[in-house]
Amino acid sequence: MNLSVSDVENYLEAVKCAVKAHRYRLDLNAMDFSDAVPNEHVGYEHETLYIFGKEVLLIERYGTAEKLVPLYIKFNKLDNEFVIVISFHEQRHPLTYYFK
Numbered sequence: 001m002n003l004s005v006s007d008v009e010n011y012l013e014a015v016k017c018a019v020k021a022h023r024y025r026l027d028l029n030a031m032d033f034s035d036a037v038p039n040e041h042v043g044y045e046h047e048t049l050y051i052f053g054k055e056v057l058l059i060e061r062y063g064t065a066e067k068l069v070p071l072y073i074k075f076n077k078l079d080n081e082f083v084i085v086i087s088f089h090e091q092r093h094p095l096t097y098y099f100k
Contacts (some may be wrong), residue, residue, distance in 0.1 A: 028052050028073070034095040039076065049086060050075050053095040070094070 018024060032052045039047040052073045057066050072095065074087040 028054060031097065031099055033098045035098065047076055047078070050077070051095070053091060053097065 032054050034051045034053050036048050036050050038045055039049055052075070054071045054073060055068055056071060058069050059066055070091040072087060072089055072091045073085070076084045076086055078084070
């Protein structure tokens with residue numbers, strides 16, 4: 001694939017527009033909750049990070065096989081309601097779910 005900086009900038013702008021227009025899906029619920037932990041970064045200790053897990057069925061990048069992938073998702077919601085996705089990746093260790 002041969003992409004320019006402009007191609008990637010245009011793609012990111014389209015993603016931002018989709019989010020602003022509420023054209024996205026967030027399939028987390030309370031049953032996916034694992035833990036709430038203090039932010040360990042200096043100066044941010046007053047913040048709480050929420051950890052969720054979600055199993056999603058994905059198609060492998062090269063090929064057509066499907067794979068059930070457990071995801072690790074960590075959010076930080078600031079007092080001003082601004083949300084930051086801290087981590088979003090395949091789980092390295094199984095999570096314990098708070099309500100399951």
